[in-house]
Amino acid sequence: MNTATDIGMIIHGxxxxxxxxxxxxxxxxxLESGKYEAKEARQVRxxxxxxxxxxxxxxxxGVITxxxxxxxxxxxxxxxxxxxxxxxxERxxxxxxxxxxxxxxxxxxxxAPETHSFYVRRDFWMSSMIESQGPYEDVIDIGSQNLEAFIAEHEVNVLVMDIEGAERDLLAAADLDGIDRVFMELHDHLYGLAGVRDIFASMNGHGFSYDPRNSSGPCVMFTRDDGTPRTYCEE
Incomplete structure (x- = not known):
């Protein structure tokens, strides 16, 4: 549960x-119930x-951030x-x-950079580049930047994603050199189990393994792994 303060509420600390x-x-x-991104908050810690x-x-x-x-x-x-x-x-x-x-x-x-349509919805967690996802309040055109160039320039080693279904296409096309952990929310309500299979296949192709100890339901972690067995864990 959240708690009230003089500046609003506290959720996940x-x-x-x-x-x-x-x-x-x-x-x-x-937010009031404390359920907002609760699984994600537990896992990213x-x-x-x-x-x-x-x-x-x-x-x-910015809660998970x-x-x-x-x-x-x-x-x-x-x-x-x-x-x-x-x-x-930012607030x-x-x-x-x-x-x-x-x-x-x-x-x-x-x-290469391209211009994409982004559909803004009142429930912002439904905002996406997918027009058919449901009614939207606004549509904005936004130019993309190159993912691989950003990762290389900033020496990024961890990728965290919650991008409302766009992860399927992004991971199929991306080069994840330099990344050793990827944490994401799956959206099977948008691309079905076939889409989940595609994501796992893409991550396998990038050299990542599904990490069951750091995953929970649709919130999944992929880690680069050398095949060394882990210490037994009862959890």
Missing amino acids: IRLPITSEDVSPIIWQA KLLHTGDRVLELGAGI AVMAQTPGVTIWSFDANPHTIELA VAAANEIDNVTFRQGLLMSG
């Missing part, structure tokens, strides 16, 4: 200086190590195509005195 006017009723209810350089695609309102930023010595770059959520994420970072995150509105994709 993060101060959240937003109001019900900033988000849809469904998202506000999830185990994901990072001191010195990691993290690229987050799909910042949302802020949780990750609590790991000592990490540096995070966090992107979202939605200008409203980026503004909220959350300021309220939590976070200085190791750089937020940017934009898209990172493999290949």
Whole structure:
């Protein structure tokens, strides 16, 4: 559950200086109940190590970003195509005195830069590049940047994604050189189990293994692995 403060609420240990006017009723209810991104918050606390350089695609309102930023010595770059959520994420970072995150509105994709249509929805977690996903409030055209160039330039070694179905195509095309861990939310309601199979095949092709100890339901972790057996764990 969350708790109330003079600047809003606290969820997953993060101060959240937003109001019900900033988000849809469904998202506000999830925040009030403490269920908002609860699985992701639990898993990312185990994901990072001191010195990691993290690229987050799909910042949302910055809750998971802020949780990750609590790991000592990490540096995070966090992107979202939605200008409203980026503004909220920056507000959350300021309220939590976070200085190791750089937020940017934009898209990172493999290949040459292109202009894409992004469909903004009241429930911002449904905003995506998929028009058929449902009714939308606005559509914005946004130019992409090259993912591989950004990873190389900033020496990123951890990729975190919650991009509402776009992960299927991104991982099929991307070159993940330099990345040793990938954490993402799967969206089988958008691409079915066939899409999940495609993602696992792409990650296998990139040299990653599914990490069951750091995954929970649709929130999955892939890790580069040399095949060495792990110490037995009962959990």
